[in-house]
Amino acid sequence: MKNIIFIAVTLLCIVSVTITAILIRYIAQSEPTRIIPFTVLIVVGISITALFAANIIVKKIVEPINKIDLENPENCDIYEELSPLLKRISEQNLIVARQMEKIKKRKTQFEIIGENMQEGLLILDKDDRILYYNKSATRILDEKNDNLLKKNIFVLCRNEYFRRGIKQAKESDEQIIYSFEINNKTIEMIARSVATSKGRIGTTVLIMDVSEKTNREKLRREFSANVSHELKTPLSVISGYAEIISNGLAKKEDISDFGTKIYSEAQYLLELINDIIELSNLDESRGFTFEKVNIYEFAKGVISRIEEKANEKNINIKLSGSDIIISAIPRLLDEIFSNLLENAIKYNKENGSVSINIEEKENFVILSVEDTGIGIPKSKQSRVFERFFRVDTSRTGRQGTGLGLSIVKHAVQIHKGKVSVSSVENSWTKFVVELPLELKGETKITA
Ligand code: ATP
Numbered sequence: 001m002k003n004i005i006f007i008a009v010t011l012l013c014i015v016s017v018t019i020t021a022i023l024i025r026y027i028a029q030s031e032p033t034r035i036i037p038f039t040v041l042i043v044v045g046i047s048i049t050a051l052f053a054a055n056i057i058v059k060k061i062v063e064p065i066n067k068i069d070l071e072n073p074e075n076c077d078i079y080e081e082l083s084p085l086l087k088r089i090s091e092q093n094l095i096v097a098r099q100m101e102k103i104k105k106r107k108t109q110f111e112i113i114g115e116n117m118q119e120g121l122l123i124l125d126k127d128d129r130i131l132y133y134n135k136s137a138t139r140i141l142d143e144k145n146d147n148l149l150k151k152n153i154f155v156l157c158r159n160e161y162f163r164r165g166i167k168q169a170k171e172s173d174e175q176i177i178y179s180f181e182i183n184n185k186t187i188e189m190i191a192r193s194v195a196t197s198k199g200r201i202g203t204t205v206l207i208m209d210v211s212e213k214t215n216r217e218k219l220r221r222e223f224s225a226n227v228s229h230e231l232k233t234p235l236s237v238i239s240g241y242a243e244i245i246s247n248g249l250a251k252k253e254d255i256s257d258f259g260t261k262i263y264s265e266a267q268y269l270l271e272l273i274n275d276i277i278e279l280s281n282l283d284e285s286r287g288f289t290f291e292k293v294n295i296y297e298f299a300k301g302v303i304s305r306i307e308e309k310a311n312e313k314n315i316n317i318k319l320s321g322s323d324i325i326i327s328a329i330p331r332l333l334d335e336i337f338s339n340l341l342e343n344a345i346k347y348n349k350e351n352g353s354v355s356i357n358i359e360e361k362e363n364f365v366i367l368s369v370e371d372t373g374i375g376i377p378k379s380k381q382s383r384v385f386e387r388f389f390r391v392d393t394s395r396t397g398r399q400g401t402g403l404g405l406s407i408v409k410h411a412v413q414i415h416k417g418k419v420s421v422s423s424v425e426n427s428w429t430k431f432v433v434e435l436p437l438e439l440k441g442e443t444k445i446t447a
């Protein structure tokens, strides 16, 4: 390239100098007075020609440069002089491509983590506009709009405490934690301001649905209060009678009666403590192993153990169905059967009956326990699985701790099954338990 420009400029100079010299010589000989205007004319003419030539040469030089493919500069070998520049562009392209690749990889990793988080994650800019949000955030806040980017965060949630949390996070370096209720959910938020050396650039907000945890805590508190209350009554009775006897205030003929009362209250306390221990084991899901069990044979075993109680009230127990093998925890299966059967006897009438049926239906075993007893009023049926709930102690007296059916419910849930009740007051009650033949996956328990 350098050579071509050099030759072209040299040729142009030679031609112009030659022409100028010839013309000046000719004019100097023929018309010496007009030599100055002629010289000016020649200079102007040469300047215009040079300008024109320069234009053409620049165009010719620049045209291929403009056509360089900057993505692949190594393929454009136009001028030798441009080779180092093109080589550097090519190297820069490689560095940029590598950095882009890294950024893309990090973005994908971030998105995968964000989308698989159970917690909702929100990243806001300094003016509270949403830069990033994951699926859990919209799920937890029940938001249907799926295009929230660049929108103000308060479009997503207008709750007073949520606003307060974000405002406080913006004003401090601490992480701000708030709990609030939205749509019957308890939500916990952790907001923190993000800052660089140049100042605050935004806020990150983590939100969690803690309804289940809160409910569990509430149930636990209620349970503890109930346990204290349940323990107090029999202990007061025991202590009262024991005091009368120890003070010598009891008549001789009453002592045996008092002893029986102390014994029965102590028995009740033992029963209560055993049930509480069982429930706490179920809560912790401790030490359970699934085994293959023939549920029909299993039921026969429980019946023969409890039959004596049925005989006391002349209650007839019928078992129907066939051998079905299921994967179950024998100790919990025993709790299910014995609690249902004991209730069917306890809340039955004299000369009544109890029918137990075991059958298989679409990968489930359906076992039902039906009695001809006092029944449960419709309004109370949904509450019988609650801890310490007893339908009507004024009618039946205190017959149990009120924990049996909650143990049944827990045991069924650990087996990933279902339990339901139907009843007609003063006529019959039927409990139906559905258990999967094979247990797959994780078990979720609600108290
Ligand atoms: P526990 O079983 O712990 O000794 P409980 O029998 O009182 O005590 P649950 O088995 O949980 O407790 O039953 C709760 C309540 O439901 C009972 O108190 C009773 O009022 C009612 N109930 C349960 N089963 C029957 C039934 N088959 N017929 C009528 N009422 C029933």
Ligand code: MG
Binding pocket: 339, 342, 343, 400, 404, 405
């Ligand atoms: Mg019971």
